[in-house]
Amino acid sequence: MTAGPVVAARGLVKRYRLAEQDVEALRGVSLDIAAGDYVAICGPSGCGKSTLLQLLGGIDQPTAGDVTIDGVSLAGLGDRALTRLRLTRIGFVFQRFHLLPVLTARENVELPMAEAGVPAAERRQRAHELLAYVGLGAREGHRATQLSGGEMQRVAIARALANRPALVLADEPTGELDAATGRQIMALFRRLHDDGTTLVVVTHDDRLAAEARRVVRMLDGGIAGIEVKC
Amino acid sequence: MTPFALGARNLGRHPFRTLLSILGIAVAAAMLLDMVMLAGGIETSFAKLLGGRGFQVRLSPKGTLPFDSEATIPGASAVLTALRQDPAVAQAGPILGLALHAPRRTAAGADTLVTLFGYGLDPAAQGIYALASGADIALGDTLGVLLSPPAAGRLGARVGDTLVLQGRLDPQVAVSAAERRLVVRGMGEFLYDYRGQPSVALPLPVAQALAGQAGADEVSVVMVRIADDAAVAAATARLRERLPAVQVSSIADLVVQFRARLTYFRQLSLILGSISLAVTVLLVGTLLTITVNERLPEIATLRAIGLSRGHIVAQVVIEGAALTLLGGAAGVALGLVTGQCLDRILTSFPGLPAAVSFFVAEPRSIAVAAATLLAAGTLAGAWPAWLAARAPIAGTLRAEAT
Amino acid sequence: MRTSFVAAGLVLAAALASGPRAAAQVAPAAVPPPIEVAVERRLARALGLAVGDTLRVRPSPAHPGRLARVAAIHEPRTDPAVVMRRDLRLRLHLPDLAELLGAPDRVDRFGIGLGAGVPPADGARAIDRAAFGFRAFPSDEIARESSATFKVVSRFHRAIAVISVVASAIFLLCVMLLKVEERRLDAAVMRFVGVRRRTVFGALLLEAAAIAAVGAVVGTGLAVAAAWAVNAYYQRFFETQLLFALVTPGVVGFSVALSLALGLAAGAIAAWRLASTPPLVLWRRG
Numbered sequence: 001m002t003a004g005p006v007v008a009a010r011g012l013v014k015r016y017r018l019a020e021q022d023v024e025a026l027r028g029v030s031l032d033i034a035a036g037d038y039v040a041i042c043g044p045s046g047c048g049k050s051t052l053l054q055l056l057g058g059i060d061q062p063t064a065g066d067v068t069i070d071g072v073s074l075a076g077l078g079d080r081a082l083t084r085l086r087l088t089r090i091g092f093v094f095q096r097f098h099l100l101p102v103l104t105a106r107e108n109v110e111l112p113m114a115e116a117g118v119p120a121a122e123r124r125q126r127a128h129e130l131l132a133y134v135g136l137g138a139r140e141g142h143r144a145t146q147l148s149g150g151e152m153q154r155v156a157i158a159r160a161l162a163n164r165p166a167l168v169l170a171d172e173p174t175g176e177l178d179a180a181t182g183r184q185i186m187a188l189f190r191r192l193h194d195d196g197t198t199l200v201v202v203t204h205d206d207r208l209a210a211e212a213r214r215v216v217r218m219l220d221g222g223i224a225g226i227e228v229k230c
Numbered sequence: 231m232t233p234f235a236l237g238a239r240n241l242g243r244h245p246f247r248t249l250l251s252i253l254g255i256a257v258a259a260a261m262l263l264d265m266v267m268l269a270g271g272i273e274t275s276f277a278k279l280l281g282g283r284g285f286q287v288r289l290s291p292k293g294t295l296p297f298d299s300e301a302t303i304p305g306a307s308a309v310l311t312a313l314r315q316d317p318a319v320a321q322a323g324p325i326l327g328l329a330l331h332a333p334r335r336t337a338a339g340a341d342t343l344v345t346l347f348g349y350g351l352d353p354a355a356q357g358i359y360a361l362a363s364g365a366d367i368a369l370g371d372t373l374g375v376l377l378s379p380p381a382a383g384r385l386g387a388r389v390g391d392t393l394v395l396q397g398r399l400d401p402q403v404a405v406s407a408a409e410r411r412l413v414v415r416g417m418g419e420f421l422y423d424y425r426g427q428p429s430v431a432l433p434l435p436v437a438q439a440l441a442g443q444a445g446a447d448e449v450s451v452v453m454v455r456i457a458d459d460a461a462v463a464a465a466t467a468r469l470r471e472r473l474p475a476v477q478v479s480s481i482a483d484l485v486v487q488f489r490a491r492l493t494y495f496r497q498l499s500l501i502l503g504s505i506s507l508a509v510t511v512l513l514v515g516t517l518l519t520i521t522v523n524e525r526l527p528e529i530a531t532l533r534a535i536g537l538s539r540g541h542i543v544a545q546v547v548i549e550g551a552a553l554t555l556l557g558g559a560a561g562v563a564l565g566l567v568t569g570q571c572l573d574r575i576l577t578s579f580p581g582l583p584a585a586v587s588f589f590v591a592e593p594r595s596i597a598v599a600a601a602t603l604l605a606a607g608t609l610a611g612a613w614p615a616w617l618a619a620r621a622p623i624a625g626t627l628r629a630e631a632t
Numbered sequence: 633m634r635t636s637f638v639a640a641g642l643v644l645a646a647a648l649a650s651g652p653r654a655a656a657q658v659a660p661a662a663v664p665p666p667i668e669v670a671v672e673r674r675l676a677r678a679l680g681l682a683v684g685d686t687l688r689v690r691p692s693p694a695h696p697g698r699l700a701r702v703a704a705i706h707e708p709r710t711d712p713a714v715v716m717r718r719d720l721r722l723r724l725h726l727p728d729l730a731e732l733l734g735a736p737d738r739v740d741r742f743g744i745g746l747g748a749g750v751p752p753a754d755g756a757r758a759i760d761r762a763a764f765g766f767r768a769f770p771s772d773e774i775a776r777e778s779s780a781t782f783k784v785v786s787r788f789h790r791a792i793a794v795i796s797v798v799a800s801a802i803f804l805l806c807v808m809l810l811k812v813e814e815r816r817l818d819a820a821v822m823r824f825v826g827v828r829r830r831t832v833f834g835a836l837l838l839e840a841a842a843i844a845a846v847g848a849v850v851g852t853g854l855a856v857a858a859a860w861a862v863n864a865y866y867q868r869f870f871e872t873q874l875l876f877a878l879v880t881p882g883v884v885g886f887s888v889a890l891s892l893a894l895g896l897a898a899g900a901i902a903a904w905r906l907a908s909t910p911p912l913v914l915w916r917r918g
Contacts, residue, residue, distance in 0.1 A: 016625070050628075059534050060624035079539065087536025096630070098531035102239040107231055114231045115537050159535065247813075250806045257799040261792075292693050304694055475693035493869075502792065506799075513803055520810045568795060575787045580780045 004071060005032040006166050006198050007056055012065035014051050025051040027221040028065070033167070033200060038193040040212035041202045047218040049202045050171055056200065057090050057169045058082045070166060087116055091160030095172035097152040099144035105131060105155045106140040112162040123162075130158035134188060150181030157188060161197070168192065170201045174208055186211050233541050237548030240521075241556075251517050252557040255607065258509040259561020263599040264569045264589060265503035269496055271590035273485050279585045280481045282421060283357035285323070286462045287454040287469065288484065289313075290477045295487055297327055297422075302448040303476055312472055313454060318465040321455040323355035324434060326448070328441045331396045331406065332385055344384045347429045348395070349420075350437020350449075357421070357453045359431055364389035364416025372433055375412040378420045381428035389414050395430065397440030408440045425577075425584040495576075495588070507606045510557075514550045514610035522546060522614040529618050530626035539619040546615035547608055554607025558600055565599070566591055668703040670723035674871055676705045678720065689722070691733050698732055700724075710874045744768070797890065805898040811843075812836055812902040816914040823911035833907040840899020841892075848891040852884055 014026040025048040033039055033056075041049045054060040055067055058074050067074045069089060074082065086092070099108045106127045113123035131140045134154040136147075144152060153173060160168050170189070174182035186208050193199055193213075201208060209215050215227040241248045280288075289309065291301035303309060306324055313322040330348040335341055349358050353367040359376060367374040375395065377387060387393055391414045396406030412432060420429045438446065456465045466480040479487070489496070522529070529542055569589035576588040669689065671681055681687065681702050690697030708721055730736045746755045752770035759768035769777075819832050859877035866876045906914070 018628070051624075054624045054627070057534070059627070083533065083536055083538050085536075086534060090536075092531075092534050094531060094534075094627075096527070098528055100236070100528065100532075102236070102242055103231065111231050111532075111537070112535055115541060163536075247806070247809055250802060250809065254799060254802040254806055257795065257802060261795055261799065301692070304692060494866075505796075509799060509803060513806065516807060517810065520814065524814075572788065572791055575784060575791055578787075579784050 006035045006037075006070060007031075007033040007200075008068045009052075009056060010066050012052065012055055012067070013063045014048070014055060014060070015063045025221055026055070026062070029218075029221075029223055030065075031056075031216065031223070033198065035166070035198055036193075036196055038189075038199045038211070038213045039201070039216060040209040040214070041200065041216045041218060042204070042206075042209045043218035043224070045204075048221040049218050052218070053169050053171050053200065053202045057092060057167075058086055059092075087112055088163050089166045091162070091165040091168040093153070093156050093160050093168065093170035093173050095175040097144075097149070097156045097176070099147075099152055099155055099159075101143065101145045104141050104143055105136060105147065105151075105158075108144060108155055109158045109162055112159060116163050118163075126162065127158070130161055131155070133161075134158045148181075149177050150184055153177060153181075153185055154188065157185075157192075161192075167198045167200065170199065170203075172202055172204065174203065174205050182208070233544035234548050237545045238552045240545070240549050241552055244521075247517070248553070251513060251553055252560060254513045255510055255554055255557025255603075256560035256564055258506045258513070259558045259599070259603050260565035260568050262503050262506035262510075262603055263562055263565030263596065264572060265499040265506065266595045266599040266602075267565075267569050267589040267591060268499040268572075269503070270592075270595065272492055272495065272586065272588045273489055274590045274592065275585075275587040276488050277481055277485050279421065279583060280484060282585075283360075283453075285321075285357040285453040285455045286459065286481055287456060287466055288479050289452040289454065289469075289473070290450070290479065292475060292477050294477060295479070295484065296451040302326070302450055303452065304446075304448050306447050306449040306452070309452060309473060309476060313452065313469070316465065316468065316472075318456050318458065318461045318468070319454055320457040321355045323352050323357060323453040323455075324449040325356070325358060325451045325453065326350035326434060326437045326441065327450040328397060328437055329399075330430065330440060331399050332393055333396070334385055343396075343399075344381075344428065346381055346384075346395070347423075347427060348397075348437055348440070349429060349431045350434040350441070351431060352434055353431075355453075355455075356431070357455075359418035359420045359429075362417045362419050364414070367415055367431065367433060371415070372436055373411075373413050374415040374433070376416050376418040376431040377414055378418060378423060378427065378429040380423075380426045381430055382414075382417060384428050387414050389416055395432070395440060397437075398442045408442060410436060410440060412436070421585055422583045424581050427584075507602065510554065510603060511606050511610040514553055514607045515613060517553070518546060518550050518611050518614035519617065521549075522618045526618070526621050526626050527630040529621055530623045530630075533621075533623045534627070543615040543619045546618050547611040550611025550614075551604065551608040554604055554610075558603045558607070561603070562596055562600060663699065666699040666701040667724065667728040669700040669728075670704040670706050671702050672708045672721045672723075673705055675720040675722065676702070681705070689724070689732065695732075698728070710872050797894075800891075801894045801898070804894055805901060808840055808843075808895075808898040808902040809905070812840075812899075812906050816906060816909075819906050820911040820914035823914075829907045833903050836903035836906060837896070837899050840903065841896055844892050844895020844899065847895065848888045851891060852888060855879055855884075855887065 009029060009031045012026050012029040013024070015022060015024045017023070029048070029052055031052075041052060043049050051060070055062050058067070058069070058077075061074075069085065072085075074085075077085065099105075100111070103111070106124070109127040109130055110123045113126060118126070128137070128140060131137055134157055136151060136154055136158070139147065139151060144155065147155065153176075157168075157170075157173075160170075173189070174185050177185060182205065189199060189201065189208075190211055199212075201212065203209055213229050216223055217225045217227070288296050289303065290296045291299065291303050294301055310322050310324060313319050326349070328348045328350065330346045331343045332346060333341060334344050351358060353371075354369055359378075361376070362379075364376075367376060375393070377385070382388065385393060392411055393414065394409055394411050396409045398407035399405070400407065418431060420427065420431070423429050432440075434449070438448070454469075456462045462480055463482075466478055466483070470478045532542065533539070569591065573587050573589040577584070577586065666686055667689075669687075671679075676682070679687070683702050683705060685702045687700055687702070688697045689700045706723070724732070726739070727736075730738065744755070744759070746752060752772070756768040756770050756773075815836065819836075822832055823829070856879050859879045862877040863875055867873060
């Protein structure tokens with residue numbers, strides 16, 4: 001593990017074309033995230049928070065600027081290397097869960113481990129442990145379609161943790177959930193942070209943002225302010 | 231979770247859709263199998279028929295195929311002598327084909343003439359019939375005759391009965407110039423007869439007399455058995471040189487001739503087979519393209535969590551291959567059934583030997599059809615797989631969120 | 633007799649390498665004058681013959697034969713029954729052929745023209761009664777009997793057509809289901825805002841009908857092009873003017889009607905499935 005930040009973003013700019021219009025989603029954003037940090041990125045719709053998350057995770061490439069993860073710049077990496085990075089160093093949690101409906105909860109969690117070449121017995125054991133960790137030990141044999149929204153999101157979190165990532169990025173993880181279920185997810189994130197996981201969460205939800213140690217407020221493609229909790 | 235397992239599992243997402251696709255592929259596969267069977271079936275069947283009794287070479291009048299015309303080979307004795315002098319020739323069997331008539335009294339008491347197809351032959355060297363019941367015509371027996379079941383049926387004759395065979399019927403006065411009383415020695419399965427053909431086999435001299443050719447020394451065909459199968463080609467070439475006035479054909483030559491006459495069916499089988507493959511490719515390709523489009527957000531997520539492009543491509547291609555495999559398996563079974571139905575239609579061609587089939591189910595045909603179909607179905611997944619692998623992760627997730 | 637005639641033609645084709653060279657070997661003046669023959673175009677091309685050339689015609693290789701002069705090169709009338717055999721034909725005057733074959737005063741058949749207004753069946757019956765030992769047939773009965781081969785081919789084609797229609801129907805249903813399924817969110821929203829199931833069904837059915845109609849028109853165009861290609865190829869291959877594929881108004885009408893019916897049926901099934909699914913289920917599926 002490097003001494004510097006886990007993720008460092010410098011002067012990120014992102015422009016893209018959407019419905020025949022040019023959109024400048026980010027206008028020069030710089031941000032460091034240290035190991036063990038819990039960062040919430042908030043802001044109104046269209047402020048660029050999801051775009052920032054995608055750039056930090058190597059899902060997208062900036063128009064200008066650079067992102068480094070554990071000291072490695074993403075700029076020079078090809079698709080294969082970026083994919084490997086996402087598989088082994090980063091975990092993603094999405095608003096709409098995106099579990100594979102044809103797989104069981106356990107199989108969904110095993111999927112990244114299988115891709116990483118983890119032997120079957122080992123990944124089965126780890127999947128079992130992760131599902132127990134997120135409180136779904138009794139549901140591991142159920143198909144994703146048989147789970148509630150909150151349960152699906154917990155499986156998605158377990159999947160994100162499968163390959164012991166350095167960083168977990170979550171995009172509106174409670175966006176599709178009711179308040180009670182959302183609180184359960186927030187508690188889970190709190191537990192992850194307490195256990196040392198580095199978290200970056202994009203959210204509209206002020207209560208979820210309040211859980212974070214740092215809140216990055218974005219507006220019109222730039223950082224309007226950063227609040228740090230003591 | 232391997233791409234293979236995921237690809238196969240994905241078929242279970244929309245069972246009705248998958249079932250319908252499998253059905254569609256099954257019908258296309260059945261058609262493909264039938265066309266592969268048709269492409270080589272008739273030749274395989276014909277070659278098997280020709281070689282069934284061990285006679286690898288046939289002599290017929292120059293420029294004709296055996297029994298293709300009423301022409302005859304003159305100087306048959308000299309031809310047979312020349313054949314028997316060839317060290318490679320084990321047996322030479324002359325045959326004279328002729329129309330014969332047999333008077334019969336119907337149940338109502340009316341006199342009628344039954345027309346029969348006669349084979350005058352040497353019973354010791356013949357490849358025309360297989361004895362089914364009774365006794366064969368013995369060497370030197372000039373009173374014996376063998377009947378095919380249709381002939382026996384039309385004549386109401388059984389083994390041991392005596393019947394009158396007439397040749398050289400004058401149609402103007404309905405009187406024959408030659409007549410013989412012969413005893414039915416046995417019943418034979420005539421290998422080259424069409425369905426229902428009423429045939430009789432009798433000694434060659436008797437047939438020649440009935441044909442008005444006593445002493446004329448003519449035959450329609452000579453069947454030749456070469457002692458060593460490996461020497462057939464060389465023997466055929468040698469006989470062609472020695473007997474330039476006669477058409478010498480090996481089984482391979484006859485199959486080539488036969489193939490030329492059935493070019494239409496071979497070409498049809500190629501066209502319809504290609505169309506079947508195209509339908510399979512279209513069906514699999516369309517289904518996969520639409521399902522990939524439906525699953526783009528899911529695919530983008532998989533890419534986001536670290537699954538490689540290769541994994542995505544493999545998943546989609548395997549889905550196509552799995553569909554094709556399932557459809558193909560059902561199609562093989564269906565194709566064997568439809569092949570039988572189509573064969574029943576085509577083998578009703580007038581004059582076609584009953585033993586010949588157009589659709590012959592050989593393991594090789596099935597393997598060729600299955601392999602071709604699987605290759606096509608797998609390739610059909612290539613384009614949607616490429617689409618899936620190339621989908622931009624961020625753009626897809628963005629589009630889904632809006 | 634006819635087949636011997638054909639055999640003679642084939643013997644001719646096999647035995648004569650070049651007409652002009654045979655002409656150069658013409659016997660001295662004592663030899664009977666050449667008979668006149670008419671050679672079909674393909675035979676003339678195969679042997680390099682022209683009008684006026686001389687050749688020797690034999691019923692069998694051992695026969696001395698007769699010298700013949702090419703009086704005409706003709707295009708035989710197209711006979712579907714023999715097109716695949718690719719026989720090469722030679723026409724002789726009947727007495728010349730009879731003499732060559734050593735069978736004078738013998739023919740295979742007579743062609744009889746009846747007087748105006750005489751039904752062929754009646755004519756045949758009258759001949760049968762009068763001419764003992766003959767059998768007379770009206771020409772259409774002969775045509776029916778000798779069409780047995782083509783009836784088999786027709787039945788075969790019909791069977792293939794049935795299989796093709798079944799495959800197409802399944803394919804159509806599959807594609808319609810997929811296309812309609814793509815519209816599930818639209819259908820769900822329509823139902824949410826109060827549009828009746830019947831209206832949703834009707835809209836989807838109309839779309840299916842439009843696709844079926846366009847497909848039928850495009851398919852007809854493809855069929856016409858394919859028929860042209862088939863005829864062009866096989867006419868060249870068999871050297872004949874026969875038509876192998878014929879797209880008639882009846883065929884077009886039947887095909888269009890069938891494809892419209894199948895398309896509508898497939899669309900109706902797909903549309904009914906979607907319209908009868910509860911909108912919330914459709915929404916969640918999306």
